[in-house]
Amino acid sequence: xxxxxxxxxxxxxxxxxxxxxxxxxxxxxxxPKRIIDFTIPLKMDDGSFKLFEAYRVHYNDALGxxxxxxxxxxxxxxxxxxxxALFMTIKHAVSGVPAGGGxxxxxxxxxxxxxxxxxxxxxGFIRNLKPKGPKIDIPGADIGTxxxxxxxxxxEFEQITGEHNPPAINxxxxxxxxTVGSAEATxxxxxxxxxxxxNDNNIDLEGEKVVVQGFGQVGATIAxxxxxxxxxxxxxxxxxxxxxxxxxxxxxxxxxxxxxxxGLEGYSKAKGISNNELLTxxxxxxxxxxxxxxINGKNAADIKxxxxxxxxxxxxxxxxxxxxxxxxxxxxxDVVANAGGAIVCHYxxxxxxxxxxxxxxxxxxxxxxxxxxxxVNARNTAEEFDTTTRIGAWIVALRKVSKAVKMRGWV
Ligand code: NAD
Numbered sequence: 001x002x003x004x005x006x007x008x009x010x011x012x013x014x015x016x017x018x019x020x021x022x023x024x025x026x027x028x029x030x031x032p033k034r035i036i037d038f039t040i041p042l043k044m045d046d047g048s049f050k051l052f053e054a055y056r057v058h059y060n061d062a063l064g065x066x067x068x069x070x071x072x073x074x075x076x077x078x079x080x081x082x083x084x085a086l087f088m089t090i091k092h093a094v095s096g097v098p099a100g101g102g103x104x105x106x107x108x109x110x111x112x113x114x115x116x117x118x119x120x121x122x123x124g125f126i127r128n129l130k131p132k133g134p135k136i137d138i139p140g141a142d143i144g145t146x147x148x149x150x151x152x153x154x155x156e157f158e159q160i161t162g163e164h165n166p167p168a169i170n171x172x173x174x175x176x177x178x179t180v181g182s183a184e185a186t187x188x189x190x191x192x193x194x195x196x197x198x199n200d201n202n203i204d205l206e207g208e209k210v211v212v213q214g215f216g217q218v219g220a221t222i223a224x225x226x227x228x229x230x231x232x233x234x235x236x237x238x239x240x241x242x243x244x245x246x247x248x249x250x251x252x253x254x255x256x257x258x259x260x261x262x263g264l265e266g267y268s269k270a271k272g273i274s275n276n277e278l279l280t281x282x283x284x285x286x287x288x289x290x291x292x293x294x295i296n297g298k299n300a301a302d303i304k305x306x307x308x309x310x311x312x313x314x315x316x317x318x319x320x321x322x323x324x325x326x327x328x329x330x331x332x333x334d335v336v337a338n339a340g341g342a343i344v345c346h347y348x349x350x351x352x353x354x355x356x357x358x359x360x361x362x363x364x365x366x367x368x369x370x371x372x373x374x375x376v377n378a379r380n381t382a383e384e385f386d387t388t389t390r391i392g393a394w395i396v397a398l399r400k401v402s403k404a405v406k407m408r409g410w411v
Contacts, residue, residue: 002317004292005079008086010318015394018385024411025402029089032082034058040106040124045114052121056104056129058137059085062404063093066102066137067170067349068342070125070153072144074109080292081105084142087313087335088342093397095339095374097346102137104129110144122149126156133161133168134353140170140345143216143291147173167352170345174357179348181363182341187221188364189340189371190311194226194285196372197332200379201307206230209283211305213237213275214290215264218311218338220255222287227251231285235278239290240265244273244281280304288315295320303329310334325388333390335397336371336378343370 009030016026036056043049055078058066068088071081081103089101106125110118122145131137141150154169154176166177174180181188198205210231212223215238223233232248240263243249249270258264279286279295280302288294289311295303297319307330310316314334316324324331344367351357374393382392405411 002293003079004314005083005086007293007314007317008083011390011394012086012398015391015398018387018391019395019398021395021398021402022406022411025398025405028405028411029060029086029398029401032057032059032085033061035078035082036104036129037078038128040121040128042117042121042124045117052124053107054105054125054128055081056131056137056139057081057085057102059101059103060089060401060405061100062401062408062410064097064099065135066100067092067345068099068101068138068140069103069105069142070139070145070149071103071105071142072108072110072149073105074107076105076107083292084313089401090394090397091335091339091342093400094335094378094393095343096370097342099342099346102139103142104139105142108144118149119152122152123156126153127160130160131157131168133157133165134349138168138170138345138349140341145171147171147178150178151176165352167349170348171341172348177352179344179351179358179363180360181367182344182348183217184221185344185363185367186218186311186338186341187225189343189367190218190222190287190309190337191225192340192368192371193332193337193375194222194287194309196375197307197309197330198285201330203284203306205285207232208285209234209281210285210287211235211278211281211283212287212289212311213242213278213294214288214312215254215258216289219287219289220251220258222289222311223251224255226285234283235273235281236264237273237275237278237290238264242273242275242278243267243270244278245270285309288312291315293317295324297323300324301327303327305329307332309337311338313338321388321390331388331390332375333378333388333393336375336389336393339374340367340371343367
């Protein structure tokens with residue numbers, strides 16, 4: 001199953017069946033509430049003109065306004081955006097965030113644009129999308145977007161509406177009304193969940209071998225937390241390829257190399273390894289933190305890790321998951337493991353609305369409590385239904401969404 005939306009629907013259907021969710025609610029959730037499909041015209045620096053495809057999907061808003069990421073990638077497909085918006089619906093529900101699921105994006109390779117072009121395109125996204133503010137839909141960041149794009153988005157929104165409204169856009173810097181701790185939130189959340197899941201499965205992280213695919217905001221952050229704890233990170237990679245050292249890589253050095261060189265390409269202090277080989281290394285923990293569908297029917301049988309923590313969204317296909325299950329490899333699913341960013345975006349919204357900004361201690365303490373509650377609820381529900389933690393997490397979420405949908409009288 002290469003289509004990530006089909007994979008998301010597979011989890012939805014399995015969880016609905018096992019958790020005995022009302023069939024009318026299941027039918028409602030089998031498609032998004034709204035897909036906004038639009039085109040952004042952009043004047044390039046050389047005077048030429050290009051058109052860019054863009055989307056925003058509002059999957060379900062029974063639990064609150066639709067929220068979250070905006071992906072700028074060259075191969076964006078609307079099905080990817082639909083899948084991510086469904087994941088956000090589930091992620092918010094399972095982690096107790098009063099929000100629905102939204103996702104958007106532009107089909108573009110941002111590295112091929114100048115800074116001016118990227119700014120004009122990002123502002124064009126907001127002008128053409130016309131988001132309606134923090135009570136309706138809040139675009140955040142994702143792959144290819146960052147503090148800069150989110151600052152431009154907020155400024156464009158405020159220029160259009162004529163009022164300051166920081167909670168209208170998520171993942172912005174502090175000076176624009178963002179929150180402290182947002183850059184590390186997803187990685188830190190994964191760290192809290194990893195520690196708890198390892199504890200539950202008798203894995204002592206100190207000295208254990210860990211492999212991380214993807215060395216961006218999430219991958220590098222979780223690699224660093226685990227490295228500081230004493231785990232042996234034997235392999236990491238980015239889109240240019242992977243690096244391997246059986247005795248453990250120097251993650252601090254690799255982080256500063258990646259910052260200086262905008263990636264790991266050219267790093268010379270470890271052996272090279274392909275992104276596919278890296279996935280099949282002998283290790284205790286495998287953390288896919290790059291893109292979807294990397295563990296699938298073709299390579300799952302070769303995975304040797306004791307446990308997989310899904311830092312990326314949708315890194316395992318349903319076929320891959322069946323094989324892993326048969327091999328007894330435990331998977332901690334994306335909708336719980338990487339919910340830290342979504343949870344801290346919720347704190348960002350609270351702070352923006354109240355104009356009362358928190359310190360890092362408050363952000364981290366609340367995040368730890370909230371994400372571990374989500375993990376424990378998913379784990380306990382999985383035990384109750386004798387199923388995987390993924391299906392357990394989806395059942396927790398579907399029960400909440402179902403209740404809200406029914407209370408609203410939608411089915
Ligand atoms: P990022 O753009 O900062 O980093 C992505 C990393 O993956 C880069 O190192 C890139 O080179 C690498 N990569 C890209 N394609 C690859 C490929 N085909 N093979 C191997 N490596 C590849 O993105 P990020 O914010 O770190 O997000 C990573 C994943 O985590 C995505 O799936 C994203 O949806 C998910 N996620 C991110 C957040 C967040 O807060 N940033 C929250 C939840 C989930």
